[in-house]
Amino acid sequence: MKKLIKAKKKFGQNFLIDKSILNRIIQSMPNNSNKLVEIGPGLGDLTEKLVKYKDTLAYEVDTDLISILKSKFAIELDNGRFQLIHTDVLTAWEEAGSLYENKYDLVANLPYYIATNIILRAIEDDNCENILVMIQKEVALKFSAKENEKEFSSLGVIASLCSKENGILFDVPPESFDPPPKVMSSILYIKKDMGVKLDKGFLKFLKVCFSQPRKKLFKNLSNIYDKELLSNIYSDLDLIETLRPHELSASLYSQMYTKVNNGKQRNK
């Protein structure tokens, strides 16, 4: 470690040290008047760039880092350019429903152990408009995958339906961090479609669809739903019963869910 602090594995601390990557993140940021929210400012290297660009609100869980950040950003904390909240961000979401009271963009080098959960929360959060995050490449591929790609899963369906634009902007190698993570990282960008809200039932439906990703979708669905209803829906949507879960488009998942629900209600 170049700094006087030992990175804590339990908080997913891999500090970004490559200045060129920090600059590329800043250049990729959406141009609007939204507040910036950062999760896990760490030692403040990305934060330093963010506060130069816009007013920033950050959530950090690690007590040891809070005192470092308070002294590094004493002026910005004083003049309101920077706000720091010492808490677990998932608890903050649980308690308040949103990380900020108005429109915001999430820009962060996320702790990888909860990266998927954070992105799903940010997609659900009505005030979050753009998500620009560094995460493990494997997870970024899942969020950005399209149908027929082997990585296409419920995460790809959710990201596709809830966004106007989403994809990997660039990859970041382990040596850009201190300590280096074991895996390749990527910058994922999601521009949300603010008019779309997925219901909890749909998320449960997707869990069933992808419960055994390499089996036939029909088989996964028939563990829960009536086979005759499913056959009718497949024929209405002009689908073949041998389809695997990754071969159906996000929009067809949405249509199938509506039909499954309508069918269930008729059967009651």
Ligand SMILES: C[S@@+](CC[C@H](N)C(=O)[O-])C[C@H]1O[C@@H](n2cnc3c(N)ncnc32)[C@H](O)[C@@H]1O
């Ligand atoms: C990958 S490091 C990124 C640090 C810094 N932003 C950088 O780019 O060098 C992840 C950061 O998230 C913080 N963190 C981990 N879990 C958290 C949680 N549940 N809530 C808020 N911050 C968390 C860690 O303490 C750490 O500062």
